[in-house]
Amino acid sequence: MVNNSLQGKRALVTGGTRGIGAAIVAKLLAGGASVVTTSRTPVDNLPEGVHYIQADLGTADGATSLAAETLQYFGGGLDILVNNAASGQAHPKGAASIPDEEWQSALNTSYLSAVWVTSRLLPALLDGKGAIVNISSAVTLDVVPALAHYAGAKAALEKYSQTLAAELAPQGVRLNVVIPGNVATPGADKIRQDLADAAGIPVEAITAGTPLGRGGIPTDIAEAVGFLVSDQAQWITGTQLLVDGGASVGLAA
Numbered sequence: 401m402v403n404n405s406l407q408g409k410r411a412l413v414t415g416g417t418r419g420i421g422a423a424i425v426a427k428l429l430a431g432g433a434s435v436v437t438t439s440r441t442p443v444d445n446l447p448e449g450v451h452y453i454q455a456d457l458g459t460a461d462g463a464t465s466l467a468a469e470t471l472q473y474f475g476g477g478l479d480i481l482v483n484n485a486a487s488g489q490a491h492p493k494g495a496a497s498i499p500d501e502e503w504q505s506a507l508n509t510s511y512l513s514a515v516w517v518t519s520r521l522l523p524a525l526l527d528g529k530g531a532i533v534n535i536s537s538a539v540t541l542d543v544v545p546a547l548a549h550y551a552g553a554k555a556a557l558e559k560y561s562q563t564l565a566a567e568l569a570p571q572g573v574r575l576n577v578v579i580p581g582n583v584a585t586p587g588a589d590k591i592r593q594d595l596a597d598a599a600g601i602p603v604e605a606i607t608a609g610t611p612l613g614r615g616g617i618p619t620d621i622a623e624a625v626g627f628l629v630s631d632q633a634q635w636i637t638g639t640q641l642l643v644d645g646g647a648s649v650g651l652a653a
């Protein structure tokens with residue numbers, strides 16, 4: 401059997417200061433990896449051993465400096481990249497009410513940030529036959545007008561990921577996508593509260609019908625990512641792993 405140890409692996413997880421990213425950082429650390437993470441706002445509660453780099457990935461310059469500092473920290477190599485950082489807000493009045501700058505910001509933070517970071521780190525990942533996981537969203541399977549900007553950006557991320565996975569496979573680099581459903585995190589809790597308030601329903605109603613009986617927690621997603629970056633998944637690339645408690649069963653993938 402192949403074990404799932406990440407001992408000796410060098411990993412970058414974007415947006416690892418809270419929510420899903422923080423759980424992924426903890427999962428990779430527990431597997432033995434050395435981990436770098438990043439956000440716009442520094443925090444003082446990162447687990448011991450995590451190396452923090454401040455960067456705004458909503459700009460290409462932020463991605464460039466993050467990539468350079470990550471490679472400097474790891475001595476030039478990288479084995480695992482998890483593009484998790486994203487941000488945004490709901491617009492309950494619908495797609496037509498979303499201002500131009502929010503469409504651009506969604507593209508930058510929820511799609512192009514992953515493109516920029518990956519492009520800059522690709523030579524190092526190719527050297528080590530690394531593994532990449534991009535975090536999308538189950539909003540790409542649903543229709544939520546209040547999140548049209550974010551859904552469009554994540555849909556672009558999924559198509560880009562599929563394309564790049566095919567390109568990189570012959571060179572030994574694997575790239576997979578994890579698609580979370582409703583997971584309790586600081587960022588998403590606010591979005592769900594805004595959607596519930598606009599609809600006049602309690603926020604609990606959004607996750608009440610989840611077939612597996614509860615909303616998600618960040619470790620649900622981190623476990624999936626931990627598997628996909630490990631050698632246990634050495635013959636898996638180009639996939640989209642839906643982790644949503646069954647909420648999207650029946651919707652087209």
Ligand SMILES: NC(=O)c1ccc[n+]([C@@H]2O[C@H](COP(=O)([O-])OP(=O)(O)OC[C@H]3O[C@@H](n4cnc5c(N)ncnc54)[C@H](OP(=O)(O)O)[C@@H]3O)[C@@H](O)[C@H]2O)c1
Pocket residue numbers: 414415416417418419420421438439440441442455456457458483484485486487509510535536537538539579580581582583584585586587588589
């Ligand atoms: N939670 C859910 O229900 C859910 C569902 C589907 C998909 N997702 C996806 O899961 C991922 C994590 O979401 P989450 O719910 O854990 O969000 P979260 O609680 O808001 O955490 C987001 C993390 O990304 C960082 N970040 C945001 N914008 C950034 C930027 N421009 N540059 C650098 N870092 C940035 C944040 O730190 P700073 O704000 O300090 O920069 C934070 O560390 C995202 O890709 C999201 O789209 C989440």
